[in-house]
Amino acid sequence: MDLNSLRPAEGSTKNRKRIARGTGSGRGGTSTRGHKGAKSRSGYKSKGGFEGGQMPLQRRVPKFGFTNPNRVEYKALNLDSLQELATKLNADTIDFNTLMENGFAQKNDLVKILGRGELTSKVNVSAHKFSSSAQAAIEKVGGTVTKL
Incomplete structure:
Protein backbone atom coordinates (compact mmCIF):
# COMPACT_ATOMS: atom_id res chain seq x y z
CA MET A 1 0.00 0.00 0.00
CA ASP A 2 1.24 3.48 -0.90
CA LEU A 3 -0.01 6.95 -0.06
CA ASN A 4 -0.94 7.54 -3.70
CA SER A 5 -3.19 4.46 -3.72
CA LEU A 6 -5.33 5.54 -0.74
CA ASN A 15 -19.37 16.05 -5.02
CA ARG A 16 -19.77 19.70 -4.03
CA LYS A 17 -22.70 21.75 -5.37
CA ARG A 18 -21.55 23.76 -8.38
CA ILE A 19 -23.62 26.93 -7.98
CA ALA A 20 -24.14 29.50 -10.77
CA ARG A 21 -23.18 27.22 -13.65
CA GLY A 22 -26.22 27.60 -15.85
CA THR A 23 -29.91 26.75 -15.66
CA GLY A 24 -29.30 23.11 -16.58
CA SER A 25 -27.49 22.57 -13.29
CA GLY A 26 -30.67 23.46 -11.38
CA ARG A 27 -28.70 26.03 -9.40
CA GLY A 28 -28.29 28.76 -11.99
CA GLY A 29 -30.44 31.91 -12.16
CA THR A 30 -30.46 33.36 -8.66
CA SER A 31 -27.82 30.82 -7.54
CA THR A 32 -29.71 29.85 -4.35
CA ARG A 33 -29.70 33.48 -3.11
CA GLY A 34 -33.38 34.27 -3.64
CA HIS A 35 -34.56 37.46 -5.37
CA LYS A 36 -33.09 40.94 -4.86
CA GLY A 37 -32.11 42.48 -1.52
CA ALA A 38 -28.73 43.01 0.08
CA LYS A 39 -28.21 39.31 0.77
CA SER A 40 -28.38 38.49 -2.93
CA ARG A 41 -25.64 40.95 -3.87
CA SER A 42 -21.91 40.43 -3.89
CA GLY A 43 -19.99 42.07 -1.08
CA TYR A 44 -22.88 41.73 1.37
CA LYS A 45 -21.80 41.59 4.99
CA SER A 46 -24.13 41.83 7.98
CA LYS A 47 -23.10 43.37 11.27
CA GLY A 48 -22.31 40.91 14.04
CA GLY A 49 -25.33 40.41 16.27
CA PHE A 50 -27.76 41.97 13.75
CA LYS A 63 -26.41 45.49 32.03
CA PHE A 64 -25.30 44.48 35.50
CA GLY A 65 -22.23 44.17 37.67
CA PHE A 66 -19.11 46.19 38.23
CA THR A 67 -15.43 45.65 37.45
CA ASN A 68 -13.20 46.96 40.19
CA PRO A 69 -10.17 48.64 38.57
CA ASN A 70 -8.19 48.25 41.81
CA ARG A 71 -8.67 44.47 42.15
CA VAL A 72 -5.47 42.60 43.00
CA GLU A 73 -5.29 39.01 41.70
CA TYR A 74 -3.17 36.48 43.58
CA LYS A 75 -1.96 33.12 42.29
CA ALA A 76 -3.18 30.58 44.88
CA LEU A 77 -0.77 27.95 46.12
CA ASN A 78 -1.72 25.40 48.78
CA LEU A 79 0.36 23.74 51.48
CA ASP A 80 0.20 20.32 49.80
CA SER A 81 1.89 21.83 46.70
CA LEU A 82 4.54 23.41 48.92
CA GLN A 83 5.18 20.06 50.63
CA GLU A 84 5.45 18.35 47.25
CA LEU A 85 7.95 20.98 46.06
CA ALA A 86 9.97 20.81 49.29
CA THR A 87 10.33 17.02 49.08
CA LYS A 88 11.13 17.12 45.35
CA LEU A 89 13.87 19.73 45.75
CA ASN A 90 14.89 18.61 49.26
CA ALA A 91 14.91 22.31 50.16
CA ASP A 92 14.26 24.08 53.44
CA THR A 93 13.56 27.50 51.87
CA ILE A 94 11.01 28.23 49.17
CA ASP A 95 10.99 31.72 47.72
CA PHE A 96 9.41 33.35 44.69
CA ASN A 97 12.33 32.42 42.38
CA THR A 98 11.98 28.75 43.36
CA LEU A 99 8.25 28.89 42.58
CA MET A 100 8.97 30.51 39.20
CA GLU A 101 11.62 27.96 38.23
CA ASN A 102 9.26 25.07 39.03
CA GLY A 103 6.29 26.49 37.11
CA PHE A 104 4.11 27.45 40.08
CA ALA A 105 4.18 31.18 39.23
CA GLN A 106 4.99 33.59 36.41
CA LYS A 107 7.25 36.63 36.64
CA ASN A 108 4.47 39.19 37.24
CA ASP A 109 2.28 37.01 39.50
CA LEU A 110 1.53 37.76 43.12
CA VAL A 111 1.50 34.53 45.16
CA LYS A 112 -0.76 33.75 48.11
CA ILE A 113 -0.19 30.64 50.19
CA LEU A 114 -3.43 28.90 51.26
CA GLY A 115 -3.99 26.29 53.96
CA ARG A 116 -5.29 23.21 52.10
CA GLY A 117 -3.29 20.07 52.70
CA GLU A 118 -0.65 19.22 55.26
CA LEU A 119 2.90 20.43 55.75
CA THR A 120 5.22 17.89 57.40
CA SER A 121 8.71 19.30 56.81
CA LYS A 122 10.19 22.50 58.22
CA VAL A 123 10.14 25.07 55.40
CA ASN A 124 10.94 28.78 55.32
CA VAL A 125 8.47 30.32 52.85
CA SER A 126 8.49 33.78 51.31
CA ALA A 127 5.47 34.92 49.30
CA HIS A 128 3.32 38.01 48.80
CA LYS A 129 0.47 36.95 51.08
CA PHE A 130 -0.52 34.12 53.44
CA SER A 131 -3.85 32.93 54.76
CA SER A 132 -3.99 32.70 58.55
CA SER A 133 -4.39 28.90 58.47
CA ALA A 134 -1.38 28.51 56.14
CA GLN A 135 0.76 30.78 58.29
CA ALA A 136 -0.20 28.83 61.42
CA ALA A 137 0.55 25.48 59.74
CA ILE A 138 3.99 26.62 58.52
CA GLU A 139 4.94 28.00 61.94
CA LYS A 140 3.58 24.87 63.69
CA VAL A 141 6.19 22.64 62.00
CA GLY A 142 8.97 25.15 62.78
CA GLY A 143 9.14 27.07 59.51
CA THR A 144 9.12 30.82 59.01
CA VAL A 145 6.89 33.09 56.97
CA THR A 146 8.28 36.08 55.07
CA LYS A 147 6.05 38.50 53.20
CA LEU A 148 7.52 40.05 50.07
Missing part, protein backbone atom coordinates in the same frame (compact mmCIF):
# COMPACT_ATOMS: atom_id res chain seq x y z
CA ARG A 7 -8.96 6.32 -1.61
CA PRO A 8 -11.93 7.27 0.58
CA ALA A 9 -14.44 4.49 1.32
CA GLU A 10 -17.13 3.93 -1.28
CA GLY A 11 -20.07 6.31 -0.73
CA SER A 12 -18.32 8.33 1.99
CA THR A 13 -17.79 11.45 -0.11
CA LYS A 14 -20.10 13.62 -2.22
CA GLU A 51 -31.10 40.17 13.94
CA GLY A 52 -32.93 41.65 10.98
CA GLY A 53 -34.19 44.73 12.82
CA GLN A 54 -35.40 42.78 15.85
CA MET A 55 -33.88 44.12 19.07
CA PRO A 56 -30.63 42.15 19.34
CA LEU A 57 -29.94 39.90 22.31
CA GLN A 58 -27.09 42.08 23.50
CA ARG A 59 -29.52 45.02 23.88
CA ARG A 60 -32.41 42.95 25.27
CA VAL A 61 -30.38 41.65 28.21
CA PRO A 62 -29.82 44.26 30.95
